Amino acid sequence: MQNSQSHLAYLALEHAIVTLVLKPGALVTEKQLIDLAGHGRTPVREAIQKLAWQGLIIVRPRVGLQIAEIKAGDHADVMQVRRELEPIAASLAAEHATDEQRAALTECARAMADCTVNGDLDAFFAADKAFDEILEEGCPNTFITVALGPVQTHSRRLWYSTANPDRMNRSISLHVAVIHAIEAGRVEESRKAMATLIDYLSHK
Numbered sequence: 001m002q003n004s005q006s007h008l009a010y011l012a013l014e015h016a017i018v019t020l021v022l023k024p025g026a027l028v029t030e031k032q033l034i035d036l037a038g039h040g041r042t043p044v045r046e047a048i049q050k051l052a053w054q055g056l057i058i059v060r061p062r063v064g065l066q067i068a069e070i071k072a073g074d075h076a077d078v079m080q081v082r083r084e085l086e087p088i089a090a091s092l093a094a095e096h097a098t099d100e101q102r103a104a105l106t107e108c109a110r111a112m113a114d115c116t117v118n119g120d121l122d123a124f125f126a127a128d129k130a131f132d133e134i135l136e137e138g139c140p141n142t143f144i145t146v147a148l149g150p151v152q153t154h155s156r157r158l159w160y161s162t163a164n165p166d167r168m169n170r171s172i173s174l175h176v177a178v179i180h181a182i183e184a185g186r187v188e189e190s191r192k193a194m195a196t197l198i199d200y201l202s203h204k
Contacts, residue, residue: 006046009039013047014129017056017067018157019122024070027063054150056157075158078151079202083195085148089139090194094182097138102183104134109179112172119165124172125156131175138182159201174200 016022016036034044048065051057058066097105108131115124132152136145159171174197181190 005039005043006050009037009043010047010050011129012037012039013044013051014056014153015122015126017051018125018129018153018160020157020160022067024067024157026067028065028067030065033065054153056150056153070158070161074154078155078158079198081147081151082155083198083202085144086198087191087194089135089141089144089148090178090182091187091191092141092144093135093138094185094187094190096140097134097182097185101134101138105131105179105183108134109176112175116169116172119168121160121163121165121168124168125160128156128175129153131179135182155201170200171197 013022013033013036022028022036030041030044030048033048034041037044037047039047048057048059052059056068058068060066093101108127111127111130112124115121115127132149136149139145174193178190178193178197181193
């Protein structure tokens with residue numbers, strides 16, 4: 001897993017956007033993001049560049065930085081991409097993931113299961129981000145993972161805005177099913193489990 005300062009700054013800011021600490025449409029300054037991320041100017045600027053590429057932060061000349069709005073059609077659009085690509089990514093990860101990546105998936109499943117016990121929605125979304133990054137590392141088709149990265153983050157933010165403990169628990173059980181299939185190297189089961197998860201997440 002990546003652990004550079006810029007990546008850690010990105011994770012902190014991405015989590016703040018997903019969990020609506022940074023509100024959709026809000027204008028923010030670089031200094032506010034530096035303080036929020038807890039990292040220096042250079043790592044935060046690099047994180048801002050990535051978030052801008054993902055469409056989560058809009059750089060407005062002479063105005064500043066704006067957190068992207070949530071638009072009415074966003075949910076259907078991002079789920080359309082995920083429905084097509086993510087089952088393929090899961091099946092490829094099941095086939096190609098390293099032992100280290102499979103071990104990381106085990107930890108990810110454990111973290112999600114803990115959220116079922118304590119009802120910690122924010123911790124679940126952090127674990128979900130970790131899962132997406134392991135999937136990205138384990139999938140050898142970079143064209144798929146480059147396309148999936150932004151829509152996964154947008155999807156998490158949209159889902160967080162309407163989430164509740166019951167929906168979180170169901171989502172966790174479906175995530176864990178995907179994780180166990182990938183861990184075990186069961187290619188077709190991984191594809192089907194991911195398709196089931198995406199189908200569930202598609203219904204707001």
